[in-house]
Amino acid sequence: xxxxxxxxxxxxSYPPASGRVKLWxxxxxxxxxxxxxxxxxxxxxxFVEEECDKMEYEGSLMFDVFPDKVALQLMAxxxxxxxxxxxxxxxxxxxxLLRDMIEVVLFHEIMYRRNRYRNHKRLYL
Numbered sequence: 001x002x003x004x005x006x007x008x009x010x011x012x013s014y015p016p017a018s019g020r021v022k023l024w025x026x027x028x029x030x031x032x033x034x035x036x037x038x039x040x041x042x043x044x045x046x047f048v049e050e051e052c053d054k055m056e057y058e059g060s061l062m063f064d065v066f067p068d069k070v071a072l073q074l075m076a077x078x079x080x081x082x083x084x085x086x087x088x089x090x091x092x093x094x095x096x097l098l099r100d101m102i103e104v105v106l107f108h109e110i111m112y113r114r115n116r117y118r119n120h121k122r123l124y125l
Contacts, residue, residue, distance in 0.1 A: 023119055030112050040090060041105065047083050048105045051075060052113060062110050063117060072110075076103045 034045055055062045061071055080099045084090065091098040 023116065026112075026116060026119070041101065043087065043090075044079075044083060044102055044105050045109070047079050048102065048109050051079055051106075052109050056113060056117075063114060067110070072106065073103070076106050079106065 034042065037045060052062065055075075061067050061075075076099060080095070080102050083102065084095070084098070
């Protein structure tokens, strides 16, 4: 056991933020972190966001408790096809790597939107 008392490392806490403030912070964090993405990932993110915008409705696959993996992979395949048509020089010969990156960005975007959706609903309960 450490000779340090846990209270020595206690940081003061502030009153919890209201729901709107939390949503604003979530949005600000997401925007800033996307700004930090490498250029190619920011380009991918634009395609992913566009596709997610189409799926942001009540009852969507995006908001299922357990989204279907195959359906999400098909969605990523469609984004990959569209992205490579508009950016043929992106990862030439590395389509698997590009597809994996698109899946990661897609899953992150879905996670972000699910969290935003849940928090938004709680504001009005």
